């Protein structure tokens with residue numbers, strides 16, 4: 263076995279053992295395409311005059327090309343950082359793509375409405391089930407209650423207290439907006455994904471095994487909901503959505519001019535958004551009444567239930583923006599684009615001209631475990647790793663493996679990355695990301711030591727992120743000692759990847775650290 267096959271990242275990057283033949287075929291095809299594209303880009307960078315192409319590629323003509331890779335688990339914020347780079351280093355392309363984001367924003371809003379309705383439905387069922395168990399116990403104290411006895415018990419026949427009575431009235435069928443609207447919203451979400459080329463093999467929206475609408479509270483519900491909320495777009499989605507097709511080297515459809523093709527796509531996209539907006543506007547008042555006024559919803563919001571999840575839409579953000587998004591003439595703002603969740607599939611590549619002497623060539627990867635198999639071919643000659651650790655995930659399970667804590671997975675991945683033979687020479691820039699959400703969670707009373715018992719301090723925001731920073735430093739030092747590797751400097755930043763102002767300042771500092779490393783490598787400092 264070659265040394266590279268024994269190292270932990272190579273093993274971790276192997277495809278899932280239960281991968282089906284169809285999945286394998288899709289994965290191999292995508293990997294081949296991505297590698298082909300990357301090789302073409304290599305060729306273009308070496309011989310820029312051999313091809314006339316987009317302005318971004320022209321960037322490769324001059325100066326030094328610096329290869330970087332964004333790594334981290336799914337939902338860590340990698341693509342959000344890439345969007346910020348686009349805003350900063352290629353604002354014209356960003357502007358050309360703005361209209362194309364409308365479909366994605368509408369999908370994110372739809373997913374957010376679905377998350378809200380499903381959460382309230384689940385809350386309702388769990389509460390009703392608890393109540394029925396209690397009643398069964400009261401009626402026959404000697405016999406254990408059946409979980410399904412709730413069906414025979416009307417909520418209004420409950421204990422008779424004023425609170426229970428009010429709650430029962432609130433749950434009467436005429437008030438359950440989720441029962442009326444959830445099926446339509448789920449259907450719309452499924453259609454939007456499909457139209458966007460996002461109908462993921464890995465995350466079917468209408469999972470036939472789901473019990474969401476059965477009316478029977480099921481223990482599988484929680485993970486199914488998480489799985490189904492992935493926004494998965496296949497390679498080429500930018501081309502379908504955006505009139506400007508980033509660095510794509512593919513040709514327009516045969517027999518049509520690119521202008522005709524573009525306007526046909528624009529018309530199709532407008533029709534799809536039109537239908538979606540009709541539905542979203544028709545349920546807006548009901549959904550906003552739940553979000554703003556419903557006492558149960560307010561209690562769940564206070565507990566941080568809608569704050570963040572690995573692959574959910576940024577529920578709070580999109581529900582707050584509901585009226586603006588469905589208004590006529592809507593155009594996505596930068597913030598809307600930054601908050602829109604688009605799961606990366608495979609590896610994407612971008613080139614940014616930073617200044618006359620420096621060009622970044624950046625790889626963004628899909629971070630879920632099954633996606634990590636595609637990373638290895640892109641790791642050679644990487645000069646900097648930007649590793650994203652979503653600190654707000656300290657209390658969340660990993661979707662791919664609910665028995666693993668998300669941050670524990672991040673720490674394991676970090677060790678595998680920094681010790682990987684292909685990445686030994688790369689400098690390591692660590693973004694402790696999502697600290698805005700970390701701060702909110704701690705303020706809402708989430709305790710770090712309930713999830714990380716080794717933490718002995720207070721749930722003070724600053725103390726917590728400093729503790730995590732020290733832990734990463736320690737992990738790097740130990741990993742390098744174990745491998746007998748030389749010491750590397752670790753650049754650490756606390757980040758909110760959605761904040762343009764903050765990331766702009768950090769990207770300037772990243773550039774400085776890159777230049778410093780270069781001077782050091784050349785023996786000049």
Ligand SMILES: Nc1nc2c(ncn2[C@@H]2O[C@H](COP(=O)(O)OP(=O)(O)OP(=O)(O)O)[C@@H](O)[C@H]2O)c(=O)[nH]1
Pocket residue numbers: 334335336337338339340341342343575576600601602603604605606607627628629630695696697698699757758759760
């Ligand atoms: N509030 C907040 N949201 C963030 C932050 N960073 C990223 N997000 C949101 O988190 C979600 C996931 O971010 P992505 O950038 O898509 O994550 P990723 O690492 O590219 O995930 P994969 O492509 O699945 O590997 C998006 O909705 C982002 O808007 C942050 O610092 N604060």
Ligand SMILES: [Mg+2]
Pocket residue numbers: 340341342604605606626627628629
């Ligand atoms: Mg991504």
